[in-house]
Amino acid sequence: MKLELHRVKVKKWAFGSATGFANATVTVNKEELTALLLQDERLAGIELHLAHPGDSIRILPVKDAIEPRCKLEGAGEVFPGYIGDVDTVGEGKTLVLDGAAILTTGRLVAPQEGIVDMKGPGADYTPFSQTANLVVYITPREGVVLHELENACRMVGLKTAHYVASSCKSAKADKVDSYDFPPLAEAMQAHPKLPKVAYVYMLQSQGLLHDTWVYGVDAKQILPTLISPTEIMDGAIISGNCVSACDKNNTYVHLNNPIIESLYKRHGKDINFVGTIITNENVTLADKKRSSSYAIKLAKMLGVEGLVISEEGFGNPDADLIMNCWKAERSGIKTVLITDEFAGRDGASQSLADSCPEGNACVTAGNANMLITLPPMDITIGDLPTAEVLAGGFFGSMNKDGSMDVEIQAILSATNELGFTRNGARTE
Numbered sequence: 001m002k003l004e005l006h007r008v009k010v011k012k013w014a015f016g017s018a019t020g021f022a023n024a025t026v027t028v029n030k031e032e033l034t035a036l037l038l039q040d041e042r043l044a045g046i047e048l049h050l051a052h053p054g055d056s057i058r059i060l061p062v063k064d065a066i067e068p069r070c071k072l073e074g075a076g077e078v079f080p081g082y083i084g085d086v087d088t089v090g091e092g093k094t095l096v097l098d099g100a101a102i103l104t105t106g107r108l109v110a111p112q113e114g115i116v117d118m119k120g121p122g123a124d125y126t127p128f129s130q131t132a133n134l135v136v137y138i139t140p141r142e143g144v145v146l147h148e149l150e151n152a153c154r155m156v157g158l159k160t161a162h163y164v165a166s167s168c169k170s171a172k173a174d175k176v177d178s179y180d181f182p183p184l185a186e187a188m189q190a191h192p193k194l195p196k197v198a199y200v201y202m203l204q205s206q207g208l209l210h211d212t213w214v215y216g217v218d219a220k221q222i223l224p225t226l227i228s229p230t231e232i233m234d235g236a237i238i239s240g241n242c243v244s245a246c247d248k249n250n251t252y253v254h255l256n257n258p259i260i261e262s263l264y265k266r267h268g269k270d271i272n273f274v275g276t277i278i279t280n281e282n283v284t285l286a287d288k289k290r291s292s293s294y295a296i297k298l299a300k301m302l303g304v305e306g307l308v309i310s311e312e313g314f315g316n317p318d319a320d321l322i323m324n325c326w327k328a329e330r331s332g333i334k335t336v337l338i339t340d341e342f343a344g345r346d347g348a349s350q351s352l353a354d355s356c357p358e359g360n361a362c363v364t365a366g367n368a369n370m371l372i373t374l375p376p377m378d379i380t381i382g383d384l385p386t387a388e389v390l391a392g393g394f395f396g397s398m399n400k401d402g403s404m405d406v407e408i409q410a411i412l413s414a415t416n417e418l419g420f421t422r423n424g425a426r427t428e
Contacts, residue, residue: 001090001091001180001181001228001230001231002091002092002178002179002180002181002230003074003090003091003092003093003094003178003179003180003230003233003234004092004093004094004176004177004178004179005094005096005176005177005178005179005233006072006093006094006095006096006173006176007096007098007173007174007175007176007177008021008095008096008097008098008168008171008172008173008174009024009098009099009174009175010024010025010026010097010098010099010100010132011024011025011099011132012024012025012026012052012132013025013026013027013028013050013052013100013132013133013134014026014027014028014050015027015028015029015030015048015050016028016029017029019032019033019163019164019167019168020167020168020170021097021167021168021170021171026068026097026100026132026134026164026168028048028134028164030048033048033160033163033164034046034048036159036163037136037156037159037160040152040155040156041141042140042141042144042148042149042152043138043139043140043141043152043156044139044140044141044142045138045139046136046137046138046139046156047136047137047139048134048135048136048137049134049135049137049381050132050133050134050135051103051116051118051132051133051135051381052118052132052133053118053119053123053129053130053131053132054118054119055118055119055379056118056119056377056378056379057117057118057119057377057378057379057380057381058115058116058117058118058122058374058377058379058380058381058382058384059103059105059115059116059117059118059133059135059380059381059382060105060113060114060115060116060380060381060382060383060384060386060387060390061105061113061114061115061382061383061386061390062103062104062105062113062114062115062116062128062245062382062412063104063105063106063113063153063157063242064103064104064153064154064157064239064250064251064252065101065102065103065104065128065157065250065251065252065253065412066101066102066104066157066158066160066161066250066251066252066255067096067097067098067100067101067102067161067251067252067255067256068096068097068100068102068160068161068162068164068165068168069094069095069096069097069161069162069165069234069235069255070094070095070162070165070166070169071084071089071092071093071094071095071234072092072093072094072095072169073092073093074089074091074092074093074094075087075088075089075091075092076088076089076234077089077162078094078162078165078234078235079158079161079162079235079238080215080216080234080235080236081213081215081216081217081238082154082155082158082213082216082238083158083159083162083235084235086215086216088231089230089231089234089235089236090181090228090229090230090231090232090233090234090236091230094233094234095165095168095169095171095173096165097164097165097168098174098175099131099132100131100132100133100134100164101128101131101132101133101134101252102133102134102135102136102157102160102161102164103116103128103133103134103135103136104135104136104138104153104156104157105135105136105137105138105381105382106137106138106139106140106153106382106383107139107383107386113242113245113386113390114126114244114245114246114248114390114410114411114412114413115245115374115387115390115406115410115411115412116128116129116133116411116412117129117374117377117411118133118377119377120374120375120377121372121373121374121375122372122374122411124422124423125372125408125411125413125414125421125422125423126411126412126413126414126422127413127420127421127422128252128412128413129422130422134160134164135381136156136157136160137381137382138152138153138156140152146209147209150209150240150242151240154238154239154240157251158235158238158251179229179230179233179264181228181229181230184274184275184302187272187274187275188274188302188303190268190272191267191268191272194268194269194270194271194272195271195272195305195306196271196272196274196302196303196304196305196306197263197271197272197273197274197304197305197306197307197308198273198274198275198276198277198299198302198304198306198307198308199259199260199263199273199275199276199277199307199308199309199310200277200279200295200299200307200308200309200310200324200328201227201257201259201276201277201278201279201310202279202280202281202309202310202311202312202317202320202321202324203219203237203249203278203279203280203281203312204219204241204243204248204249204281204312204313204317205218205219205220205280205281205282206220206281206282206283206313206316206317207220207283209240209241209242210241210242210243210313211240211241212237212238212239212240212241212249212280212312213237213238213239213240214227214236214237214238214278215236219278219280220280220282220287222278222280223290223291223294224277224278224279224280224291224294224295224298225277225278225298226275226276226277226298227276227277227278228276229257229260229263229264229276232254232255232257232260232276233255233260235251235254235255237251237254237278238251238254239251239253239254241312241313243312243313244313244314244368244391244392244409244410245390245391245392245409245410245411245412245413245414246340246368246392246408246409246410246411246412246413246414246415246416247311247312247313247314247340247365247368247413247415247416247417248312248313248412248413248416249312249416249417249418249420250412250413253413253416253418253420256420257418257420258418258419258420259308259310259338259418259419260276262419263308271306274302274304275302275304277295277298277299279291279292279294279295279320279324280320281311281312281313281316281317281320282320283316288319288320288323289323291320292320292323292324292327293327295324296324296327296328296331296333299328299331299333300331300333304333305333305334306333306334306335306336307324307328307333307334307335307336308335308336308338309321309324309325309328309335309336309337309338310337310338310339310417310418311337311338311339311417312417314339314340314342314352314353314368315342315353316353318339318352318353318354319353319354321337321339321352321354322352322354322355322356322359325337325356325358325359326356326358326359329358330358334361335358335359335361336361336362336363337359337361337362337363338362338363338365338417338418338419339352339362339363339364339365339417340364340365340366340367340368340415340416340417341364341365341366341367341368341369341415342367342368342369342409343367343369344369345369345370345371345407347367347369347370349369351364351367363419365415365416365417365419365421365423365424366408366414366415366421366423366424367415368392368407368408368409368414368415369407369408369409370407370408371405371406371407371408372405372406372407372408372411373403373404373405374403374404374405374406375402375403376401376402376403377402384398385398387404387406387410390406390410391409391410392406392407392408392409392410392411393406393407393410394406
């Protein structure tokens with residue numbers, strides 16, 4: 001499968017009479033986009049706002065972040081199962097508005113959504129302080145049940161991202177990145193002197209609004225399976241969950257998975273990257289056993305010598321992470337785990353809810369319980385009082401001077417377990 005990402009660099013958003021791209025700026029017809037989104041009868045109102053790096057703006061509670069993309073050439077359309085049909089994606093040419101993001105907000109679920117500050121110390125913890133953001137504030141109709149509201153919000157973000165990108169198809173790419181994922185028979189024979197490595201990609205699927213969608217299917221309904229990395233770049237995996245903002249893999253993060261990017265960069269140099277196995281995170285012991293055994297069975301069928309395993313969320317999913325680890329290691333496959341920590345504000349508590357002796361190669365994205373004071377901002381987009389009920393906030397978070405005390409758990413992507421953060425380093 002061959003995919004070209006045609007990246008158009010975006011530095012700014014603006015509102016105007018026609019939606020399109022010129023001079024590194026995406027202009028949006030506010031009335032046209034609002035009318036498109038309000039075709040959903042579950043919504044009572046839509047407000048559009050702009051937020052750029054360095055602005056004195058706080059956005060909360062942020063539900064999802066999506067990068068504007070659309071197909072230029074090839075079968076299907078991005079975000080299959082939602083925008084596109086359920087046909088396989090991951091081939092052809094895809095337009096990417098690089099540097100732009102759609103952020104959805106409003107009085108939604110609240111406890112496990114997040115904060116994005118565009119300046120100040122909070123901005124140092126979220127990658128979305130560095131993107132040019134079109135913020136969509138959503139007001140639902142009364143009586144819409146919670147899971148339907150989450151679905152409506154998800155569709156708002158995806159529709160907005162696709163609408164904007166589709167209106168910019170004539171823009172000339174500043175950069176074209178090409179990715180190729182060959183047939184397995186070919187991949188197995190390539191680079192015979194290099195160790196075969198696969199990626200076990202754990203998807204949040206605990207239910208009760210802790211969901212991830214694959215081609216429109218709830219991930220808790222799947223058995224672990226192989227997927228081409230290029231499918232993921234075309235939006236085959238969509239966030240629909242409300243885990244803590246710090247380590248939520250929002251849709252933007254799935255599209256730009258740093259682990260996949262890093263494995264591609266090392267492919268043919270010191271590893272042979274032969275596949276991605278998606279698996280779920282479950283709530284019952286039987287489901288955890290089934291999925292972990294099946295995921296590692298696939299890895300053994302690929303004949304890999306090493307696995308990179310990433311987690312989403314914390315607590316209950318730690319058991320899935322560790323089960324994947326020891327089953328792989330006891331099968332003779334070396335593992336590297338990527339997670340974050342909830343070690344208490346003093347860092348002295350147990351970092352993970354589970355562990356095993358085989359888990360001796362682990363990358364941490366940081367301690368999400370670390371406390372930070374966020375100064376007041378001139379503008380708030382969203383609902384400021386939700387800061388006290390966000391995961392990482394607490395009653396008393398709001399100070400009289402407009403500042404707030406929160407754990408970095410409340411900041412979007414502060415300790416993202418795919419490495420999509422502003423606090424980290426990598427060796428090349």
